[in-house]
Structures are given as structure tokens and as C-alpha cells.
Amino acid sequence: xxxxxxxxxxxxxxxxxxxxxxxxxxxxxxxxxxxxxxxxxxxxxxxxxxxxxxxxxxxxxxxxxxxxxxxxxxxxxxxxxxxxxxxxxxxxxxxxxxxxxxxxxxxxxxxxxxxxxxxxxxxxxxxxxxxxxxxxxxxxxxxxxxxxxxxxxxxxxxxxxxxxxxxxxxxxxxxxxxxxxxxxxxxxxxxxxxxxxxxxxxxxxxxxxxxxxxxxxxxxxxxxxxxxxxxxxxxxxxxxxxxxxxxxxxxxxxxxxxxxxxxxxxxxxxxxxxxxxxxxxxxxxxxxxxxxxxxxxxxxxxxxxxxxxxxxxxxxxxxxxxxxxxxxxxxxxxxxxxxxxxxxxxxxxxxxxxxxxxxxxxxxxxxxxxxxxxxxxxxxxxxxxxxxxxxxxxxxxxxxxxxxxxxxxxxxxxxxxxxxxxxxxxxxxxxxxxxxxxxxxxxxxxxxxxxxxxxxxxxxxxxxxxxxxxxxxxxxxxxxxxxxxxxxxxxxxxxxxxxxxxxxxxxxxxxxxxxxxxxxxxxxxxxxxxxxxxxxxxxxxxxxxxxxxxxxxxxxxxxxxxxxxxxxxxxxxxxxxxxxxxxxxxxxxxxxxxxxxxxxxxxxxxxxxxxxxxxxxxxxxxxxxxxxxxxxxxxxxxxxxxxxxxxxxxxxxxxxxxxxxxxxxxxxxxxxxxxxxxxxxxxxxxxxxxxxxxxxxxxxxxxxxxxxxxxxxxxxxxxxxxxxxxxxxxxxxxxxxxxxxxxxxxxxxxxxxxxxxxxxxxxxxxxxxxxxxxxxxxxxxxxxxxxxxxxxxxxxxxxxxxxxxxxxxxxxxxxxxxxxxxxxxxxxxxxxxxxxxxxxxxxxxxxxxxxxxxx
Amino acid sequence: xxxxxxxxxxxxxxxxxxxxxxxxxxxxxxxxxxxxxxxxxxxxxxxxxxxxxxxxxxxxxxxxxxxxxxxxxxxxxxxxxxxxxxxxxxxxxxxxxxxxxxxxxxxxxxxxxxxxxxx
Numbered sequence: 004x005x006x007x008x009x010x011x012x013x014x015x016x017x018x019x020x021x022x023x024x025x026x027x028x029x030x031x032x033x034x035x036x037x038x039x040x041x042x043x044x045x046x047x048x049x050x051x052x053x054x055x056x057x058x059x060x061x062x063x064x065x066x067x068x069x070x071x072x073x074x075x076x077x078x079x080x081x082x083x084x085x086x087x088x089x090x091x092x093x094x095x096x097x098x099x100x101x102x103x104x105x106x107x108x109x110x111x112x113x114x115x116x117x118x119x120x121x122x123x124x125x126x127x128x129x130x131x132x133x134x135x136x137x138x139x140x141x142x143x144x145x146x147x148x149x150x151x152x153x154x155x156x157x158x159x160x161x162x163x164x165x166x167x168x169x170x171x172x173x174x175x176x177x178x179x180x181x182x183x184x185x186x187x188x189x190x191x192x193x194x195x196x197x198x199x200x201x202x203x204x205x206x207x208x209x210x211x212x213x214x215x216x217x218x219x220x221x222x223x224x225x226x227x228x229x230x231x232x233x234x235x236x237x238x239x240x241x242x243x244x245x246x247x248x249x250x251x252x253x254x255x256x257x258x259x260x261x262x263x264x265x266x267x268x269x270x271x272x273x274x275x276x277x278x279x280x281x282x283x284x285x286x287x288x289x290x291x292x293x294x295x296x297x298x299x300x301x302x303x304x305x306x307x308x309x310x311x312x313x314x315x316x317x318x319x320x321x322x323x324x325x326x327x328x329x330x331x332x333x334x335x336x337x338x339x340x341x342x343x344x345x346x347x348x349x350x351x352x353x354x355x356x357x358x359x360x361x362x363x364x365x366x367x368x369x370x371x372x373x374x375x376x377x378x379x380x381x382x383x384x385x386x387x388x389x390x391x392x393x394x395x396x397x398x399x400x401x402x403x404x405x406x407x408x409x410x411x412x413x414x415x416x417x418x419x420x421x422x423x424x425x426x427x428x429x430x431x432x433x434x435x436x437x438x439x440x441x442x443x444x445x446x447x448x449x450x451x452x453x454x455x456x457x458x459x460x461x462x463x464x465x466x467x468x469x470x471x472x473x474x475x476x477x478x479x480x481x482x483x484x485x486x487x488x489x490x491x492x493x494x495x496x497x498x499x500x501x502x503x504x505x506x507x508x509x510x511x512x513x514x515x516x517x518x519x520x521x522x523x524x525x526x527x528x529x530x531x532x533x534x535x536x537x538x539x540x541x542x543x544x545x546x547x548x549x550x551x552x553x554x555x556x557x558x559x560x561x562x563x564x565x566x567x568x569x570x571x572x573x574x575x576x577x578x579x580x581x582x583x584x585x586x587x588x589x590x591x592x593x594x595x596x597x598x599x600x601x602x603x604x605x606x607x608x609x610x611x612x613x614x615x616x617x618x619x620x621x622x623x624x625x626x627x628x629x630x631x632x633x634x635x636x637x638x639x640x641x642x643x644x645x646x647x648x649x650x651x652x653x654x655x656x657x658x659x660x661x662x663x664x665x666x667x668x669x670x671x672x673x674x675x676x677x678x679x680x681x682x683x684x685x686x687x688x689x690x691x692x693x694x695x696x697x698x699x700x701x702x703x704x705x706x707x708x709x710x711x712x713x714x715x716x717x718x719x720x721x722x723x724x725x726x727x728x729x730x731x732x733x734x735x736x737x738x739x740x741x742x743x744x745x746x747x748x749x750x751x752x753x754x755x756x757x758x759x760x761x762x763x764x765x766x767x768x769x770x771x772x773x774x775x776x777x778x779x780x781x782x783x784x785x786x787x788x789x790x791x792x793x794x795x796x797x798x799x800x801x802x803x804x805x806x807x808x809x810x811x812x813x814x815x816x817x818x819x820x821x822x823x824x825x826x827x828x829x830x831x832x833x834x835x836x837x838x839x840x841x842x843x844x845x846x847x848x849x850x851x852x853x854x855x856x857x858x
Numbered sequence: 859x860x861x862x863x864x865x866x867x868x869x870x871x872x873x874x875x876x877x878x879x880x881x882x883x884x885x886x887x888x889x890x891x892x893x894x895x896x897x898x899x900x901x902x903x904x905x906x907x908x909x910x911x912x913x914x915x916x917x918x919x920x921x922x923x924x925x926x927x928x929x930x931x932x933x934x935x936x937x938x939x940x941x942x943x944x945x946x947x948x949x950x951x952x953x954x955x956x957x958x959x960x961x962x963x964x965x966x967x968x969x970x971x972x973x974x975x976x977x
Contacts (some may be wrong), residue, residue: 051885216942216944216947217944217947217948218943218944218946219943309947309950309951309954310954312951313951313955313958314966316871316874316955317874317955317958320874320877320878321877321962323878324877324878324881335889336888336889336892336975336976336977337973337974337977338888338892338907338969338970338973338974338975338976338977339885339888339889339892341972341973342881342884342885342888342969344964345965345966345968345969346881346962346966348960348965349965349966352958353958376917492945584895588863588944589942589944699891700889700890700893703894703895735939
């Protein structure tokens with residue numbers, strides 16, 4: 004693969020490179036051997052980001068096609084008034100599945116999948132830091148998603164709309180299992196998304212090319228970083244929401260039943276606190292792709308790099324202040340609505356900044372009208388229109404008129420198709436030469452673009468009018484004479500035009516796509532970023548040092564020097580898979596990360612996790628529990644091989660830089676992952692406390708209800724003391740472990756074992772103190788909220804107990820000592836979090852009713 | 859992360875964090891007071907909801923203004939010396955972030971002067 008230099012750019016003169024030529028004999032062969040993908044049936048155990056990334060993208064695209072077919076059936080039904088192609092029940096399932104699959108199984112996974120493939124290559128990392136976690140996320144999503152989609156063939160698909168509002172989706176009005184498929188199926192796919200987000204955050208912050216400091220980070224990496232942080236903050240709300248609604252359906256805990264102190268609006272708050280950021284979660288990665296493609300097509304650096312960073316981060320923040328704009332019609336005070344209206348209009352500013360930056364880049368260069376360029380132009384046109392109608396519905400009075408009408412359907416499709424699907428197609432065409440032996444056809448690409456662009460506008464532009472003249476969304480048919488007939492027919496024709504465009508794309512893809520890494524089509528666009536360096540399963544032969552945002556344009560001979568192994572870590576120093584961990588701000592080498600290779604553990608863990616949730620949905624509780632236990636066992640098997648310790652002395656990676664092959668503490672990549680995981684847990688817990696306070700707000704003079712007594716102060720105080728005691732014991736174990744002598748900290752496992760007792764005792768004491776008061780969680784929302792907090796805390800205590808026992812087992816197996824202590828550190832972090840959460844839970848459950856005096 | 863880096867992150871993201879605080883306070887207080895029927899109370903001679911919004915807005919505006927000044931000062935200091943590209947980048951992005959945050963915070967305070975508290 005060649006990476007021609009761009010004429011006219013002032014390249015820096017090559018200084019002495021870190022590693023001399025010729026490279027030692029056998030060095031490259033050992034590197035290739037370490038990264039070789041497994042063959043035969045074991046191929047599915049591959050964890051290389053290139054394989055998993057492509058499977059992931061392919062599966063997401065499969066869901067796009069299938070959800071698109073559901074849309075075509077709906078459009079065929081609505082083509083003429085009083086259509087009878089499908090009945091109302093199937094139609095309900097169709098629109099619910101279309102929205103759900105597009106949002107949860109296509110859009111978020113597609114952008115996450117693309118980043119699994121692209122991020123390491125763009126940052127010249129050998130792989131993401133947790134490749135088995137990527138594989139786990141993919142297989143869980145694949146198995147769960149396919150089973151979930153198949154429910155429509157059995158009439159079991161969810162039918163309450165993609166946002167599943169109770170009371171419609173409560174057990175009273177939806178007694179069948181359809182809603183449970185959504186709640187358990189989607190709830191668990193969120194976990195897969197969070198696993199991917201943790202991987203992305205650590206990957207962007209810790210595994211970059213040397214010298215790729217924050218000011219030189221590709222915009223796509225910035226976008227994915229913001230995207231992943233948004234997932235970490237936003238997705239816990241929907242995880243909690245689905246948990247509460249499932250608890251209500253399964254055990255009659257009335258979180259959303261107004262007669263017993265619940266409130267359906269609580270669901271809307273939880274859903275949209277996730278649901279609106281979700282739009283930007285989908286959109287921001289797409290803008291990251293656009294920011295990579297536009298400079299390559301215009302052959303000029305991106306204009307306004309810092310302004311685009313500003314826009315990405317500001318959008319990430321503001322998107323969490325918009326959720327109530329989906330609830331303008333629920334009767335909230337106008338003052339409250341105005342805050343969300345203000346945020347909804349303010350978020351247009353950063354989006355506008357990005358649009359103008361791309362236009363300026365196009366204007367400052369010489370844009371080639373390739374297929375990716377066409378999709379970018381189409382994106383700018385369609386997304387801008389969607390943004391404008393977005394500002395319209397951000398005005399509460401307008402929204403009251405357009406709410407639940409086809410105007411909203413038009414708006415959201417302009418935003419989502421314009422803002423995500425068109426950039427994704429641009430990305431397919433743009434990065435295909437990096438993944439395939441041949442690029443896609445430019446001639447057919449123009450047909451694909453033309454049909455999709457025209458089809459998109461023919462379908463959805465008339466829907467603005469259809470909505471404004473009164474057609475509500477989600478009706479399975481309509482009578483003659485409403486004035487909607489012709490508009491609907493036009494929309495249906497447009498939908499089939501989009502389908503024709505996608506069909507041509509599939510034909511071209513089947514014709515041209517041949518998976519390749521070393522013999523890929525190469526840098527056909529003369530792009531400037533590192534994913535276009537020569538690479539193989541091992542990513543790049545050596546890890547480059549970069550001095551600009553456009554290294555392939557600004558650093559002469561970079562491709563050749565990297566390929567010859569003249570940059571950092573040109574081989575493997577431990578004999579296995581490795582990545583170079585760099586500092587988060589300046590990307591200075593810190594240590595060599597020993598990466599686990601292929602294995603059945605993540606695949607089996609994912610299959611059993613999916614089976615646990617899916618079997619629970621159909622009430623096969625025993626089989627489900629067995630699968631849950633097997634999933635945990637597989638995860639432990641998987642973890643057992645991690646934390647390898649310093650298997651050799653520090654190694655020279657080139658240029659006189661010597662780095663260790665093992666690190667602990669805040670430098671370590673898994674420390675970062677654990678911190679992110681704790682943020683996720685903290686967000687779920689925060690949403691739970693919000694739910695508790697929300698239910699208090701809607702229950703004047705009934706918190707707790709008159710017939711409920713709250714426990715005295717003794718037992719909660721005892722529980723708090725036990726939590727603190729367990730943390731102190733663990734801190735003592737940590738201090739002992741810091742000793743240099745392997746024999747002196749002999750009491751470490753004993754201390755951990757002893758610390759388990761007060762931790763378990765605290766949870767039991769608190770549960771018992773509530774239980775003995777005799778109130779039922781199904782009698783009133785108060786009891787439901789209290790027991791939800793208790794159960795949540797108990798889950799964390801149980802997890803800490805498992806981690807504690809696992810840590811002791813590693814000690815006994817000689818896999819934990821004063822140097823090799825990452826496992827201990829992770830257990831300790833999680834333990835401290837559990838203790839902190841337990842103390843806050845005690846304070847809220849026991850302190851708040853006393854503070855408010857029961858009113 | 860060193861102390862200096864932590865300070866840089868706070869300077870860079872501080873304005874948006876201030877907006878998040880303002881937003882949480884004004885929405886939380888409005889919802890609670892209106893939901894509980896406590897909105898008739900007065901504070902500083904005006905309705906408690908309006909007063910809360912005013913105070914939250916002024917405090918977060920002041921904090922963001924200070925952050926903006928600190929970011930500008932850091933940019934000026936760095937232009938006179940050989941600061942690293944990362945430091946320079948973070949300071950300049952901080953100026954942009956805090957500037958934008960000032961406008962956004964002000965924008966969210968406006969409804970207090972236009973709309974009734976709980977209607």
C-alpha cells in the first residue's frame with residue numbers, strides 16, 4: 004500500500020528514527036505469529052479488532068436491512084387508505100420493532116462497531132486494550148439481537164412503541180410476554196453497548212501513537228471519546244428504567260401505577276434522559292467520520308479543529324439538558340419546559356459550528372465529487388433540514404401542535420437518516436479500500452446515492468405536511484377523504500426508492516468486498532491519517548511517532564519507515580500480543596500492555612449471558628439461572644488468564660526508551676476501566692435515587708404511607724459501621740500487600756476473607772431492618788422504591804463478595820503478590836465503591852423520611 | 859493525572875460543568891417547589907422560584923466568568939513562553955468553552971423574567 008505525500012505540504016525533515024535498519028532476523032515473523040488469527044471453527048474465537056470490527060459492522064448492517072424491510076411493509080400498508088396488508092396488532096409490532104431495531108440494534112452498535120475497526124488503526128495502536136471485551140460485546144449483541152428480532156415471526160415482538168410508555172406496557176394492559184422481550188432483550192443489549200464504551204474510552208485515552216497528544220488526536224477519536232462518555236452517563240437511565248418496569252411486571256412493584264403511588268411520568272423521565280442523548284450518541288460518531296472524510300476529499304486540513312472539539316464536547320453536555328422536550332405535552336409547568344426549550348435551541352449552536360467548519364474546509368480545498376463526497380453533501384442538506392425542524396419542535400407551543408403527528412416522524416428521520424445513515428454510507432465507501440482488496444464502484448455508488456437521496460426526500464418531505472394536516476403517527480390505516488392519500492402514496496414510493504439504493508449497494512458490496520489487511524486496496528484517496536498506513540493482523544509493523552494532525556501529509560516517508568520497523572516496538576518483546584500504553588494527555592510511552600489473544604471464554608460468556616436474559620423472558624427461571632452461573636464461570640475463566648505480571652524486565656522499544664511490561668495503579672489500563680465502570684454504576688444508582696425522590700414528589704403526605712413505620716436508628720447505624728469496618732480491613736490488606744517480601748503479607752487473604760463478613764453483614768442487617776417492619780414492596784411506590792434500592796445494593800455486595808473470593812483464589816494460586824496486584828487493586832476499587840454506595844443508600848432510605856417528617 | 863493537568867481539565871470544562879449545575883438547580887428547585895405547592899413563598903422580595911433561578915444564574919455566571927479570565931490569562935502566559943502544544947491547546951479550547959458557556963447560562967436564566975413560576 005502506498006501513501007503518496009501531498010504536494011505542496013511542508014513536510015518535516017526526517018530526524019533519526021527510533022530503531023535502526025536492518026531489523027533482526029525473525030523479528031517480523033514472530034510479530035506475525037503472535038497476531039495470527041485462529042483457523043477452522045476456532046475462527047470465531049478471534050479477537051483482533053479488524054475481525055471483530057467487521058463482524059460487528061456486518062451484523063449491525065444486517066439489522067439495518069431487516070428493520071428497513073419492516074418499514075417497507077408499513078409503507079405498503081399505508082400506501083392507500085383502508086389498506087389491509089397487515090392488521091393492527093402486527094402493525095403495532097412492526098413500528099415498535101422498526102424503531103427498536105434501528106435505534107438499539109443498528110444505530111448505536113453500527114457506530115460502536117465501526118470504531119472497533121477504525122480506532123486502533125487511526126491511532127496506530129496494535130488493538131484496543133480489551134480485545135476480549137470487544138468480542139464479548141459483539142457476541143452478546145449478535146446472539147441476543149438475532150433472537151430478539153425473531154420474536155416477530157411468532158407474534159411475540161414488543162408492541163408498545165419503541166419508547167414503551169407505561170401504563171400501556173404495564174402488566175394490566177400488556178399481559179403477554181411481548182413487552183418482556185423488549186425490557187430484558189434491550190436492557191441486556193445496553194450492557195453490551197456499555198462494555199464497548201468502556202473499551203473505547205480506555206482505548207482513546209491510553210493506546211495512541213507516540214506523540215499523538217490531545218491537540219493531534221484525530222477528530223474521530225475525539226468524537227468517539229465524547230460518544231462513549233455519553234453512553235456511560237446516559238445508558239444507565241434506561242437500564243434502570245427497564246429494570247423497574249420489569250420488576251413492576253414480574254413482581255407487581257408499582258413504580259408506574261398511579262393508584263398505588265407510582266407515576267408513569269417517571270418512566271418518561273428515565274427513558275428520555277437516555278433517549279435524547281441517544282440521538283447525539285448516534286450523531287457525534289457520524290460527525291467524527293465526516294470530519295475525517297471531508298479533508299481527504301478536499302485534500303486540505305480540516306478548518307476549525309479547536310472549534311469542532313468545542314462543538315463535540317458542548318453537544319455532549321447540552322444533550323443531557325434536552326430530555327423533557329419529548330415531554331412537552333405532559334402538562335409540566337411552563338417554566339420547567341422553558342429550561343429544556345432553551346437547551347434545545349442552544350444545542351443547535353455547536354451543531355452549526357461543525358456544519359460551517361465542514362463547509363469552510365470544502366471551500367478552502369478542492370473537493371473531488373466522489374461517492375463519499377456525495378453522501379457528505381447529502382448529509383449536510385438533509386441533516387440541516389432536520390436540524391431546522393428540530394428548532395421548530397424545540398418551541399413548546401409548536402410542539403403541542405405537531406406532537407405525535409407525522410411531522411415528528413419526518414423530523415426524526417431527517418435527523419437520523421441525514422445525521423447518521425448518510426455519513427455511515429460515506430464511511431463505507433471511504434474506508435472500504437482499507438478493509439477490502441477492492442474499493443466499491445464509483446459508478447454504482449452514484450446510483451446508490453441518487454436513489455437514497457431522492458428516496459429520502461420523496462419519503463419524508465411530504466410527511467411534514469401529512470402531519471401538519473392531522474395524520475397521527477402509529478395508525479395502521481386511515482379512512483378515505485382525509486386528504487392524506489396522495490401524500491402517503493408518494494412517501495411509499497420514496498421508501499422503495501431508498502430500498503432500491505440499498506439493494507444496489509448490497510450488490511456492489513457482494514461483488515467487490517474481499518476482506519484484506521496486508522493486500523488491501525490502499526490509500527486510494529491520498530488521505531492523511533494513520534489508518535492508511537501499511538498494516539496486517541498486527542496493525543502497523545512499528546508504532547509511529549507523529550508530529551502533526553495529518554501525519555501522512557506532513558511526515559515524509561512515514562509509511563515506508565513504519566513498514567520497515569524503524570519506529571517503536573517493531574516486534575514482540577514478550578513473545579505474545581502487545582500494545583504500547585501511552586499517557587492520556589501527551590501520548591508518551593508508559594508501558595507495554597500484554598494483550599490476551601483468541602479464546603472461547605468471551606464467546607461462551609456472551610452466549611450464556613444472552614441465554615440468561617432470554618430464558619428469563621419466557622419464564623424458564625431454572626434454565627436461566629444455570630446459564631447465568633455458567634456466564635459468571637466463563638468470565639472468571641477468562642479473567643484468570645489476565646493480569647500476567649512482569650514476565651520480563653523492562654524492554655527497549657527504540658530510541659532509548661525503556662518501558663516496563665507491567666504496571667499497576669492509576670497508570671494501568673484496567674484501573675481506568677474499573678473507574679469508568681464505577682461511573683456507570685454510580686449513574687444507575689443516581690437514577691435510582693432520582694426515582695425515589697421523584698416518587699416522593701408525587702406522593703404528598705404519604706412518604707412513607709400512614710400505615711408504614713420506618714426502622715429505628717440502631718440497625719442502620721450498625722449496617723453503616725459494618726460497611727466502614729469492611730473497608731478498613733481491606734485497606735489494611737492493601738497496605739500489607741505493598742510490602743516487598745512475598746512472605747510478609749501472608750495475612751492478606753485472611754484479611755480479605757474477614758472483610759467479606761462485615762460487608763455481607765451490612766447488607767443483611769439493612770435488609771432485615773426493613774423486612775421486619777412488615778411492609779410489602781407491592782403495596783405502595785414507597786415500599787417499591789425502598790426495596791429497589793436495597794436490592795440494588797445487595798447485588799453490589801454479592802458482586803464484591805465474588806470478587807473477594809476470586810482475589811483470595813488468585814493469591815492461593817500464586818497469581819497475586821506485592822508486584823502483581825492489579826486484580827487486588829480492581830477488587831479494592833469496586834469494594835470501596837460498594838461501601839460508599841451502601842452508606843449513601845442508608846442515608847437516603849433511613850434519613851430522608853426523617854428529614855421530611857413523612858410529608 | 860498531575861495536579862496541573864487536573865486544573866487544566868477544570869479550566870477547560872468548568873463552564874459547561876457550571877451550566878450543568880445551574881440547570882440541575884433551577885429544574886430541580888422549580889419541580890420540587892411547584893410539585894409540593896411551596897412556590898408561593900418569597901425570597902429577596904420576589905417569588906422563591908424566580909429568586910432561585912436568579913441566584914443560580916448569577917453564581918454560575920460569575921464562576922464561569924472567572925474561569926474565562928483564568929483561561930485567557932493562561933493563553934497569554936503560554937504565548938510568552940515555550941508551552942507544550944497540549945497545554946496551549948487546552949487553554950485555547952478552555953477560552954472557547956467558557957465563552958460559549960456564559961451565553962448558554964445566561965440563556966437559561968431568561969425564563970425567570972418572562973414566565974410565571976408554576977403555571
